[in-house]
Amino acid sequence: MKFFVDTADVKEIKELNALGLVDGVTTNPSLILKSGGSIVEVTRQICDIVEGPVSAEVVATEFPQMIKEAEVLMKIAKNVCIKVPLTLDGLRACRVLRNDFGRQVNVTLCFSANQALLAAKAGATFISPFIGRIDDIGSDGMELIAEIRTIYDNYDFPTEILAASVRTVNHVKQAAMIGADVITAPPATLRALVKHPLTDAGLKAFLDDWAKTGQKIG
Numbered sequence: 001m002k003f004f005v006d007t008a009d010v011k012e013i014k015e016l017n018a019l020g021l022v023d024g025v026t027t028n029p030s031l032i033l034k035s036g037g038s039i040v041e042v043t044r045q046i047c048d049i050v051e052g053p054v055s056a057e058v059v060a061t062e063f064p065q066m067i068k069e070a071e072v073l074m075k076i077a078k079n080v081c082i083k084v085p086l087t088l089d090g091l092r093a094c095r096v097l098r099n100d101f102g103r104q105v106n107v108t109l110c111f112s113a114n115q116a117l118l119a120a121k122a123g124a125t126f127i128s129p130f131i132g133r134i135d136d137i138g139s140d141g142m143e144l145i146a147e148i149r150t151i152y153d154n155y156d157f158p159t160e161i162l163a164a165s166v167r168t169v170n171h172v173k174q175a176a177m178i179g180a181d182v183i184t185a186p187p188a189t190l191r192a193l194v195k196h197p198l199t200d201a202g203l204k205a206f207l208d209d210w211a212k213t214g215q216k217i218g
Contacts, residue, residue, distance in 0.1 A: 001176050002052075004162065004184035008035035010045045012187040017049055024052035026106070026164070026184040028083070029059055040076060047077035053125075055106045057083035058093070066093040074103055081106050081125065086115050091122040098123040106162065113147040120157040126182065131175070132165035141165070142174045149179045169193055
């Protein structure tokens with residue numbers, strides 16, 4: 001499974017990338033706002049850090065303007081992945097960006113298996129089902145991941161399932177067990193994956209015993 005970090009915080013991305021935990025980055029207008037910088041400059045900084053795909057989202061809702069915005073974003077770096085919404089105009093833009101420009105496309109705001117099927121038909125590189133937001137309305141986000149996995153496997157679609165709106169370490173585990181190709185999560189969630197109370201307790205016991213030996217290594 002690939003780990004994408006869902007943030008536009010350059011400092012956080014640098015730290016996680018140094019740990020080898022970052023295969024890519026996803027951003028959105030809300031994260032760009034939080035960063036306090038311009039989308040072009042922030043995306044450029046991120047692309048200088050990360051070798052993998054960096055999703056930068058268009059904000060236009062109609063096809064012609066989507067393509068115009070995508071052309072601006074594509075000039076930032078070769079690893080910019082254009083993010084488009086799961087609308088008819090977004091799907092049309094996806095097909096053009098894939099076929100005519102040869103760029104990676106992340107189709108976002110997916111909430112149903114039928115939407116994911118359309119995105120795959122349009123040639124999406126990634127489909128982003130929003131697990132947490134589905135859970136928020138009383139449905140099961142993981143059920144959607146499983147449905148998409150079955151459909152994509154049935155027809156050998158190359159589109160990768162990018163589990164988004166990941167809020168807990170259990171979301172990560174469940175998505176991995178179902179077979180999502182990628183998860184994108186906030187920095188705090190990625191860091192939390194390493195934590196377990198028994199690990200902390202075991203390490204403390206080892207260090208306490210080591211101190212009693214009076215030894216040093218090196």
